[in-house]
Amino acid sequence: MSVIVFWIYKYLVTPLAYGLLQLLRPFFSGKMREMIEDKNKGFYKIKKQGGESEIAEARPLWIHAASGEIEYARPVIREYRRQHPHVPIMVTYSSPSAKKILEGLHEVDVWAALPWDVDFILKEFITKWNPRALLFSRTDVWPTLAKVTSKQGVPTCLFSATFADNSSRLKGLTRYLTKYSLNHVAEIHCVSEEDRRNLDVLGLKTKIFVSGDTRFDQVFHRLENPKPLKNELMPTPDEFVFIAGSTWPEDESIVIPALAKLKRQAFKAIVAPHETTPAHLEKLEKQMSEAGLPFVRYSKTTEWPTGSILLIDQVGILAELYTWSDIAFIGGSFKKQVHSVMEALAAGLPVMVGPFHQNNREALFYQKKNFSSGMIVQVVHSSEDLVVLIDRMRKQFDQIPHIKEEIRSEIGKNKNSTQRVLSSLAEQF
16 A cells, blocks of 8 residues: 555656646745745755765765754764764755755755655766765655665665654555655654654554654753853842743733733843844833833843843844743743743753643653652643742742752753664664
């Protein structure tokens, strides 16, 4: 059945989808149009000295990270570069949103748009770059790509893989396509034992390991190599700090009223919106003013008075700001889907999320972990819930160092998945 579904995908679905995208391309804009055009022209960029022939001769390690999956690939790229400094690294992407991140990754020698999932196009790409192996980050194992790499003798591996109970990849006709694709991968490294059990329904021949989540290694690396913050704003050890990270307007409509109810209490708050556009920041400032909340903008102040909100108006420093804090609310969870809770947890913070958190396995898993602060991750449904939990944590202020150490110790168990993946690859490839 898997073979039949693959043939339908290859000879019916793929040509139809390709033709339709080409036909509609003039009517698309933004990332969709950019994606199509990048694939059409075989876009790539070489970042280091040497041309295509030099990179091909050295046989690069090829990593595919569709978009945000690059965060799972970062520690693998960094560690592989450390172990094999003379082997080029090539990264392909599906979404153009990854291009800005890839531009800043110094360990990457060449990055390119993933070719269309058509065998002759993929064969040309493989012949051109001559990769020694292909690693898929998290997801995005394309059926024809998996088959062609296998046939061309390029070893493949999927790492930081997750397969939830309700995953569409394991249901209906899609499961046959998933089975076909993964049976052409040499190794699968799952995040958890639950993922491996969920994969069992496919009856794969591929070797499956439980190696953990490489993104935790990236989070800990970031905490160990922090970006500089404005030291003059750093809270003193006797100040309690609440942070709302990566917030959207739907989150802020819950957070701001909660802070207004707590404004007579002596503590500090940080609000770090996901979007720092002038319009969004001005709207937030208006909300705070109407709620009677004093605030200062991070980039424009040298003082952060107790009882006021530090409004973050620049991106890229949220991980460091978590280390200034004592309890966190993670944004997106009153909008559609929560942002990552990893960085806050790795910093030792108890975390609050809104009702829309089913997309995040850590938010779900750590609701079951109960320590001095209660559950490491707690769900809130209203401003009142936020008030109760912030106030409860504030009253445990003398226990906060112990609470943070407990959480950091628990989260630290997730370290070193990168080494487990690369050690296995060294044995196989």
